[in-house]
Amino acid sequence: MTAPQSAHDDSPPAGPVGSGQPAAIALRGIDKSFGAVRANRQVDLTVAKGSIHGIIGENGAGKSTLMSILYGFYTADAGEILINGRPVEIRNSHDAIDAGIGMVHQHFMLVEPFTVLENVMLGAEGGALLSAGRAAARAELQRLGRDYGLNVQPDAVISELPVGEQQRVEILKALYRHCDILILDEPTGVLTPQETDQLFAILRALNGRGVTILLITHKLREIMAITDTVSVMRQGEMVATLPTRSTSKEQLAELMVGRKVRLELDKHPARPGPVRLAVRGLTVIDAKGVKRVDDVSFDLRAGEIVGIAGVSGNGQSELLEALSGIQPLAAGEMTLCDTQVSAASPCDPAQAREHGLAHVPEDRLRLGVVTAFPAWESCALGYHEDIAYNGRVLMDRAAMTASCERLMEQFDVRPRDATLTCGKFSGGNQQKLILAREIARQPKVLLVGQPTRGVDIGAIEFIHRQLLALRDAGCAILLVSVELDEVMALSDRILVMFQGRIVGEVAGDQADERTLGLMMANAHTQPGEAA
Amino acid sequence: MSAPQVALPRWIDIGLLPIVNLVQALLVSGLVVLVIGADPLHAVRIMAVGAVGDGVAISYTLYYATDFIFTGLAVAVAFHAGLFNIGGEGQAYLAGLGATLMILALDPYLPGIILVPLALVAAIAFGAGWAFVPAYLQAYRGSHIVITTIMFNFIGAALMVYVASDVLRPAGEMLPSSREFGPAAHLPPVHEILALSGFKTPSTPLNLSIVWAAACCVFVWFFIWRTRWGYAIRAVGLSPKAAIYAGISPQRVIIMAMCLSGGLAAGVAFNQLVGYHHKLLLDFVAGAGFTGIAVALMGRNHPVGIVLAALLFGALYQGGAELAFEIPTINRDMIVAMQGLVILFSGALAYMNRPWIARLYLALSRRPLAAEAA
Numbered sequence: 001m002t003a004p005q006s007a008h009d010d011s012p013p014a015g016p017v018g019s020g021q022p023a024a025i026a027l028r029g030i031d032k033s034f035g036a037v038r039a040n041r042q043v044d045l046t047v048a049k050g051s052i053h054g055i056i057g058e059n060g061a062g063k064s065t066l067m068s069i070l071y072g073f074y075t076a077d078a079g080e081i082l083i084n085g086r087p088v089e090i091r092n093s094h095d096a097i098d099a100g101i102g103m104v105h106q107h108f109m110l111v112e113p114f115t116v117l118e119n120v121m122l123g124a125e126g127g128a129l130l131s132a133g134r135a136a137a138r139a140e141l142q143r144l145g146r147d148y149g150l151n152v153q154p155d156a157v158i159s160e161l162p163v164g165e166q167q168r169v170e171i172l173k174a175l176y177r178h179c180d181i182l183i184l185d186e187p188t189g190v191l192t193p194q195e196t197d198q199l200f201a202i203l204r205a206l207n208g209r210g211v212t213i214l215l216i217t218h219k220l221r222e223i224m225a226i227t228d229t230v231s232v233m234r235q236g237e238m239v240a241t242l243p244t245r246s247t248s249k250e251q252l253a254e255l256m257v258g259r260k261v262r263l264e265l266d267k268h269p270a271r272p273g274p275v276r277l278a279v280r281g282l283t284v285i286d287a288k289g290v291k292r293v294d295d296v297s298f299d300l301r302a303g304e305i306v307g308i309a310g311v312s313g314n315g316q317s318e319l320l321e322a323l324s325g326i327q328p329l330a331a332g333e334m335t336l337c338d339t340q341v342s343a344a345s346p347c348d349p350a351q352a353r354e355h356g357l358a359h360v361p362e363d364r365l366r367l368g369v370v371t372a373f374p375a376w377e378s379c380a381l382g383y384h385e386d387i388a389y390n391g392r393v394l395m396d397r398a399a400m401t402a403s404c405e406r407l408m409e410q411f412d413v414r415p416r417d418a419t420l421t422c423g424k425f426s427g428g429n430q431q432k433l434i435l436a437r438e439i440a441r442q443p444k445v446l447l448v449g450q451p452t453r454g455v456d457i458g459a460i461e462f463i464h465r466q467l468l469a470l471r472d473a474g475c476a477i478l479l480v481s482v483e484l485d486e487v488m489a490l491s492d493r494i495l496v497m498f499q500g501r502i503v504g505e506v507a508g509d510q511a512d513e514r515t516l517g518l519m520m521a522n523a524h525t526q527p528g529e530a531a
Numbered sequence: 532m533s534a535p536q537v538a539l540p541r542w543i544d545i546g547l548l549p550i551v552n553l554v555q556a557l558l559v560s561g562l563v564v565l566v567i568g569a570d571p572l573h574a575v576r577i578m579a580v581g582a583v584g585d586g587v588a589i590s591y592t593l594y595y596a597t598d599f600i601f602t603g604l605a606v607a608v609a610f611h612a613g614l615f616n617i618g619g620e621g622q623a624y625l626a627g628l629g630a631t632l633m634i635l636a637l638d639p640y641l642p643g644i645i646l647v648p649l650a651l652v653a654a655i656a657f658g659a660g661w662a663f664v665p666a667y668l669q670a671y672r673g674s675h676i677v678i679t680t681i682m683f684n685f686i687g688a689a690l691m692v693y694v695a696s697d698v699l700r701p702a703g704e705m706l707p708s709s710r711e712f713g714p715a716a717h718l719p720p721v722h723e724i725l726a727l728s729g730f731k732t733p734s735t736p737l738n739l740s741i742v743w744a745a746a747c748c749v750f751v752w753f754f755i756w757r758t759r760w761g762y763a764i765r766a767v768g769l770s771p772k773a774a775i776y777a778g779i780s781p782q783r784v785i786i787m788a789m790c791l792s793g794g795l796a797a798g799v800a801f802n803q804l805v806g807y808h809h810k811l812l813l814d815f816v817a818g819a820g821f822t823g824i825a826v827a828l829m830g831r832n833h834p835v836g837i838v839l840a841a842l843l844f845g846a847l848y849q850g851g852a853e854l855a856f857e858i859p860t861i862n863r864d865m866i867v868a869m870q871g872l873v874i875l876f877s878g879a880l881a882y883m884n885r886p887w888i889a890r891l892y893l894a895l896s897r898r899p900l901a902a903e904a905a
């Protein structure tokens with residue numbers, strides 16, 4: 001990565017600057033290094049005024065760094081920023097707000113116990129006493145709501161609002177500060193398809209009133225659906241800027257990864273065998289006494305993939321944790337390959353593994369590996385008591401390293417260095433390592449949570465093919481993912497979870513996004529019921 | 532901005548940084564010495580000669596370092612499980628009770644070759660037992676180990692005062708201490724061993740406990756980095772959720788690590804009572820339990836680092852005693868202040884110098900790279 005900077009072969013087009021109007025944002029030669037890593041190298045970006053501009057790229061491509069520079073969280077090592085044609089220096093988020101930039105973060109920056117009004121006013125109270133500012137803010141909120149169709153109850157408490165509305169509050173916060181450039185960082189990660197549609201409608205309305213919108217995402221579909229222009233980043237560089245009309249998903253994917261990518265999966269119909277995991281009335285109650293999983297029942301058969309769809313936070317995580325033995329069951333029972341498990345006879349994760357269960361956890365960094373361990377040690381996580389890894393007293397480091405190297409070879413983990421600390425692998429390679437470890441012992445049941453979250457496209461393709469191969473080899477796979485595309489592409493049957501319950505089941509080949517989306521929001525009427 | 536997180540070569544992290552910290556502490560100490568009107572360079576010379584100037588000095592330094600190795604290891608083992616054991620002081624103190632009871636009961640009957648190991652076992656059992664209670668409370672009742680181990684130091688101290696003055700004190704004796712141990716229970720001092728092999732050396736308190744300390748270092752290294760139990764301890768310490776995912780019970784690991792920790796701290800009692808004083812005294816631990824925290828911090832929780840840090844603190848302890856003796860204006864409290872400064876700079880402020888050293892290193896290492904690229 002220390003190679004000298006070569007000239008761009010495809011330097012970005014100047015954009016529609018020829019119209020005479022200066023560009024809303026022009027970044028020139030932005031450079032940013034973190035230690036030895038160059039997160040942004042000579043990035044140029046021109047965003048035309050009044051356009052919806054998408055920035056797409058894999059994890060670690062430098063999108064977030066670039067946006068953080070634009071919003072003043074970081075200062076660039078080199079380069080300049082022009083807003084509406086004027087050079088500006090953005091040292092912190094105040095400067096960004098003064099320059100008319102608003103940002104909606106991936107993880108909302110809201111004070112949950114505060115009301116909508118209080119959140120909107122935060123940092124713009126307009127004086128020591130709140131009352132005057134509050135009245136003004138209320139009037140302004142009403143005006144914004146009227147003008148843009150952004151209706152939110154000003155006195156509602158944030159924590160009680162659905163995620164989609166919380167996001168609207170974030171947008172209102174930006175508008176309240178008179179932004180005319182709005183940056184949205186992965187805004188649809190937590191939304192149902194319907195909420196996504198609503199968000200896009202709002203963005204179009206804002207755009208219609210002259211707000212320039214910069215949309216950061218890794219979802220090709222969204223880029224195609226809403227943007228006018230799209231810029232692609234790869235390894236810190238801006239590799240292309242194209243009009244959305246004249247490009248395609250395939251071309252964008254290729255630009256992101258730097259090689260051809262197959263987006264479609266070859267999938268044969270499943271041949272389900274005997275039931276490997278039978279769940280009856282499973283209920284999980286968390287430490288705060290909230291029912292997270294509520295009376296869930298289903299069967300999982302050998303040779304099939306059952307997908308669990310749902311908006312994040314509807315009990316999928318807790319379901320996985322209960323099935324794998326991490327969380328105790330509050331009620332109900334399950335049969336895991338002939339072993340009865342219930343609240344009275346629990347099964348800890350080590351026992352579950354002995355019964356043939358493997359688990360690729362959702363929270364890869366916190367559960368799946370010990371980030372400070374070298375790869376060969378994390379490769380034994382969950383299996384460190386194995387005879388293969390242990391002598392009478394000491395662990396057999398040679399065997400552990402050899403086994404790790406074998407797994408890395410089979411799953412093409414890069415760099416192929418078993419002594420490298422786990423935290424230094426990219427998300428995709430960590431995931432491959434975990435998957436390799438869990439698949440290696442030929443489990444009868446595999447639980448997979450968010451297999452491709454934060455994973456680059458090349459690795460997604462690989463992971464999906466591995467899961468299908470495992471299914472065809474007769475493993476029973478339960479897949480939990482918030483990526484609806486992924487659930488639809490892999491699953492033979494889809495269960496939809498809402499507030500801890502299973503609210504519907506759809507056959508994999510009959511699923512469509514609209515129906516699933518409605519079920520995920522629990523607004524669906526079951527077929528057969530009167531409409 | 533990001534310089535503090537930059538990965539630096541190991542020789543900087545474990546070699547240069549501690550040295551820079553130490554030099555800073557000594558500079559500030561020098562200023563303090565200057566303020567009270569003494570000559571810092573003279574003071575340094577006295578300390579150095581007092582700590583490592585001759586055989587006797589070195590023996591005393593090693594004798595103190597032995598204590599700090601035990602308590603440093605104790606803190607480190609708990610730390611690998613993510614636990615901050617502040618209770619080394621109390622665990623070592625109670626271990627002294629274990630050794631004493633065993634010896635008082637059996638010293639008329641057993642030869643040293645059996646009695647001394649038994650005393651060690653009893654010390655370990657009492658030290659581990661005193662650590663078990665806070666461990667249990669942390670694992671199964673959620674009481675914070677820092678609070679409970681601190682409290683157990685006080686409880687232990689009170690208990691020992693009671694035992695030494697009301698239970699074990701021989702009739703007619705004024706001092707609160709047990710009776711003298713029988714000769715069978717005396718761990719041979721190093722000068723006697725050397726005398727057997729023909730070397731005449733002056734008598735010092737340095738005794739065979741130092742062999743036990745070395746054995747503990749090797750044991751801890753193997754246990755933490757080479758066994759599945761050590762694997763479990765490190766997994767729980769680094770990522771409790773990953774450990775649970777892996778089927779490791781954090782509760783069991785907490786109890787194992789704390790008992791081991793208490794058992795290691797027990798070495799202090801072995802060194803002090805069986806090795807030198809040959810009776811139970813009040814306050815024989817003398818702060819070694821707390822110094823162990825600094826030793827472990829400075830030694831980066833690794834046996835090799837702990838040995839080096841323990842030697843440093845042993846030298847400070849011994850050299851400081853000489854200094855107080857030689858320069859009357861520098862009293863015991865000054866020495867404590869100096870040790871405090873070393874602990875402050877190499878423990879609490881261990882990473883204060885890292886950002887600028889990292890920047891300096893990057894600046895120096897980037898230049899050749901840029902030259903290469905050009």
